[in-house]
Amino acid sequence: MRANGLCWRVVDAVKxxxxxxxxxxxxxxxxxxxxxxxxxxxxxxxxxxLDVRTPEKFAQEYxxxxxLIPLQVLxxxxxKLQNVKEKKIIVYCHNGRKSIAASRILVKNGFVPLxxxxxxxxxxxxxxxxxxx
Numbered sequence: 001m002r003a004n005g006l007c008w009r010v011v012d013a014v015k016x017x018x019x020x021x022x023x024x025x026x027x028x029x030x031x032x033x034x035x036x037x038x039x040x041x042x043x044x045x046x047x048x049x050l051d052v053r054t055p056e057k058f059a060q061e062y063x064x065x066x067x068l069i070p071l072q073v074l075x076x077x078x079x080k081l082q083n084v085k086e087k088k089i090i091v092y093c094h095n096g097r098k099s100i101a102a103s104r105i106l107v108k109n110g111f112v113p114l115x116x117x118x119x120x121x122x123x124x125x126x127x128x129x130x131x132x133x
Contacts, residue, residue, distance in 0.1 A: 029103040029113045034123040037090045037116050041065065048084040050091045050113075052102040053120075057094060061132045063123060071098045078109050085111060092116035092123065 032040070040047050051058055051066040058068045069077050071093070081089070089111055093099040096119040103113040116123065124130060 028107050029115055031117045032090070032114045034092075034116055034118065034126045034128055037092070037114065037123075038128050040088070040090065040114070044088070046086075047088045047090060048081070050081075050089050050102070051120075052091060052093050052098050059133055061120065061130045063092065063120065064129070064131050066092075071102050074102055074105050078105070081106075081111065088112050088114055090114045090116060093119045095119045095121050 037049075041049060049063060049066045051062055051068045052071040052074060053068075054070055054072075055068065058066075062068070067080075069080060089106060091099045091102050091106065091113045092115075093102070096115070096117055099115050099119060103115045106113040118125070120130065
């Protein structure tokens, strides 16, 4: 009986961790669609676009005007964003997972991130353009 209770606690912990990583719980940032992000970029000068993918992915394609700071080095390079701290930061990655982690880092450092749901994959599915090399 005791082992059974422990198993359920482990299952609950794994579900909680998975939900956190997926961004389903405990988020203190806003999600926006690619279309909303595009509209903000076109109509609001107080917005910065941040790509948190790898340099290899960025070299293949990116959203015009994006600044690249890969998630793996975002914390160490947060000072590169200090000049835009008062701006909204639209964050995207490949499919939306890395941008969740990046948005959490940004919030902890006093930024206001707007996370693009579905990343650059959804951006393209919604018919928005990307720069391809």
